[in-house]
Amino acid sequence: MNCCGISSPPEPNPESGGGCCGSANLCIADLSVHYRDFEAVRGITLNIPEGEITALVGPSGCGKSSFLHSLNRLTDLIPGCRVSGSVHLCDGTEITHPKADILDLRRRVGIVFQRPNPFPQSIRRNFEIPLKEHGWKKRDIPDRMEAVLREVGLWDEVSDRLHKSAVALSGGQQQRLCIARALALEPEVILFDEPCSALDPIASGVVEDLIHSLKGKVTVVIVTHNLAQARRIADQAAVFWVRDGAGALVEHGPAERVFSSPVDPDAALYLSGARG
Amino acid sequence: MPRDRSTSTWLDRGFGLIGALAAVISLLLFVWLIRDLVRLGLPRLSWGFLTGEVEDAGRSGGIGPLLVSTLWILACCLAVVIPLGIGCALWLSEFVRRGSPVARLVTGGVDLLSSIPSIVFGLFGMVFFAQTLKMGFSILSGGLTLACMILPLLVRTTLTALESLPADLRPASAALGLTKTTTTVKILLPAALPGIVVGITLGIGRALSETAALLFTSGYSTRLPESVSDSGRALSVHIYDLALNVANGGPMASSSALVLLVLIFVLNSAAVALSEHWLRRRHSFS
Numbered sequence: 001m002n003c004c005g006i007s008s009p010p011e012p013n014p015e016s017g018g019g020c021c022g023s024a025n026l027c028i029a030d031l032s033v034h035y036r037d038f039e040a041v042r043g044i045t046l047n048i049p050e051g052e053i054t055a056l057v058g059p060s061g062c063g064k065s066s067f068l069h070s071l072n073r074l075t076d077l078i079p080g081c082r083v084s085g086s087v088h089l090c091d092g093t094e095i096t097h098p099k100a101d102i103l104d105l106r107r108r109v110g111i112v113f114q115r116p117n118p119f120p121q122s123i124r125r126n127f128e129i130p131l132k133e134h135g136w137k138k139r140d141i142p143d144r145m146e147a148v149l150r151e152v153g154l155w156d157e158v159s160d161r162l163h164k165s166a167v168a169l170s171g172g173q174q175q176r177l178c179i180a181r182a183l184a185l186e187p188e189v190i191l192f193d194e195p196c197s198a199l200d201p202i203a204s205g206v207v208e209d210l211i212h213s214l215k216g217k218v219t220v221v222i223v224t225h226n227l228a229q230a231r232r233i234a235d236q237a238a239v240f241w242v243r244d245g246a247g248a249l250v251e252h253g254p255a256e257r258v259f260s261s262p263v264d265p266d267a268a269l270y271l272s273g274a275r276g
Numbered sequence: 277m278p279r280d281r282s283t284s285t286w287l288d289r290g291f292g293l294i295g296a297l298a299a300v301i302s303l304l305l306f307v308w309l310i311r312d313l314v315r316l317g318l319p320r321l322s323w324g325f326l327t328g329e330v331e332d333a334g335r336s337g338g339i340g341p342l343l344v345s346t347l348w349i350l351a352c353c354l355a356v357v358i359p360l361g362i363g364c365a366l367w368l369s370e371f372v373r374r375g376s377p378v379a380r381l382v383t384g385g386v387d388l389l390s391s392i393p394s395i396v397f398g399l400f401g402m403v404f405f406a407q408t409l410k411m412g413f414s415i416l417s418g419g420l421t422l423a424c425m426i427l428p429l430l431v432r433t434t435l436t437a438l439e440s441l442p443a444d445l446r447p448a449s450a451a452l453g454l455t456k457t458t459t460t461v462k463i464l465l466p467a468a469l470p471g472i473v474v475g476i477t478l479g480i481g482r483a484l485s486e487t488a489a490l491l492f493t494s495g496y497s498t499r500l501p502e503s504v505s506d507s508g509r510a511l512s513v514h515i516y517d518l519a520l521n522v523a524n525g526g527p528m529a530s531s532s533a534l535v536l537l538v539l540i541f542v543l544n545s546a547a548v549a550l551s552e553h554w555l556r557r558r559h560s561f562s
Contacts, residue, residue, distance in 0.1 A: 106453035
């Protein structure tokens with residue numbers, strides 16, 4: 001049984017039933033990630049509420065990123081990586097189902113990486129390629145691109161050089177471009193894997209404000225090492241820790257409660273800055 | 277005890293001097309070669325030489341039909357080797373696991389191919405293309421033999437170009453739900469294009485200067501070829517023939533060599549310009 005009360009995996013059909021998790025957008029049940037014999041993440045059960053920002057915190061090497069990457073099957077790209085347990089979207093689509101439509105799934109659950117990774121082509125092509133792939137009509141693409149570039153506050157900076165290379169932009173601009181590119185596909189969830197740690201403090205602040213502004217529009221899961229940042233933007237917090245050689249979820253709940261009065265002793269020491 | 281300061285300075289100067297000497301010798305060799313070619317070859321160069329028929333076994337007349345044959349052979353070679361070489365490299369880099377037995381087998385085979393002397397390719401081409409496949413001594417036989425010879429070069433350069441792309445391009449593309457085909461064709465290939473063009477220009481240089489592989493395959497005929505199944509003498513074969521088999525053929529050999537050099541230069545520049553134009557067009561919205 002998973003958190004949604006579904007015992008047998010449903011067909012990966014976006015139209016199949018709705019709202020099995022109540023207000024949760026992602027229902028994760030007993031999720032474990034193995035790299036060959038090494039268990040990186042063990043038995044995570046967690047509900048990610050819709051439209052809120054959930055921050056995953058914890059020391060390095062406790063499986064946060066492995067967990068995050070298993071939420072849109074990017075772990076499939078790593079040879080020898082095996083994921084068990086289940087992840088459901090709120091309409092019942094099982095992400096971890098072997099026959100799931102991975103391409104559509106990755107459109108619905110987008111990801112932004114630590115290092116900005118625009119394609120080494122024009123800014124325009126960075127939107128045109130994924131939008132075309134997911135069936136947008138050519139004439140609708142410019143409007144869609146403009147809308148998301150405005151949403152990330154990049155339109156005024158790049159509107160006169162859309163034909164120029166995206167890799168010529170600054171680091172912060174590149175990261176906002178990557179966020180816009182993920183947003184363009186109208187995802188339900190966006191995963192952020194330490195999105196600010198490769199940026200300077202000013203660019204980092206801009207990207208943080210941007211992520212904060214997504215609240216209510218899209219479900220956000222963010223891995224961050226910056227506890228102050230997590231405190232500022234998160235609605236929900238989940239603390240990861242290494243238990244018996246594998247990453248485990250030791251504490252989760254509303255961010256305010258987790259940060260002010262954590263129950264788990266390791267989490268308490270980590271969040272107070274005494275450990276980790 | 278630390279070394280005397282003046283000794284270090286002298287050592288640096290000496291080392292710099294040796295390096296400079298090597299650079300000057302390299303430059304001199306190049307200048308000498310060009311100077312000789314121009315001195316011996318330029319007086320006979322004219323429009324008539326470029327377009328005229330070969331007369332008196334090459335001692336007089338021009339090289340018109342040979343230029344046509346050379347370009348035909350090159351076109352046949354590139355038409356086959358570009359899709360084959362890039363396809364093979366793409367498959368090795370994107371569709372099989374690096375270091376897997378099948379990948380090692382193919383790269384090993386390709387590397388082995390590149391160490392085979394060109395005269396052996398010539399013999400192979402004669403037996404396989406000319407005789408077994410009954411293409412005869414023809415431009416097609418010559419072009420295909422050259423394609424076999426250049427294939428490893430193109431596979432290697434394309435593979436290196438693909439492998440040196442930023443590692444995060446592939447996950448970035450997968451994360452957007454793009455298929456492997458879209459990723460390969462629309463993202464990786466354009467990014468690797470400059471490296472691939474380097475491979476193609478090197479290949480053009482090798483193909484145009486090749487003699488041994490063409491001796492037994494494309495033949496000696498100095499007539500203007502009417503199709504790719506006609507025999508046609510390549511410029512490099514002509515130079516070889518003039519220098520070795522034709523008495524007093526030296527000056528004409530120099531003129532032909534000068535034309536060959538300019539041809540290689542022009543084709544390489546064209547390949548680079550074309551790829552730059554193509555990249556610019558991809559960058560702007562069509």
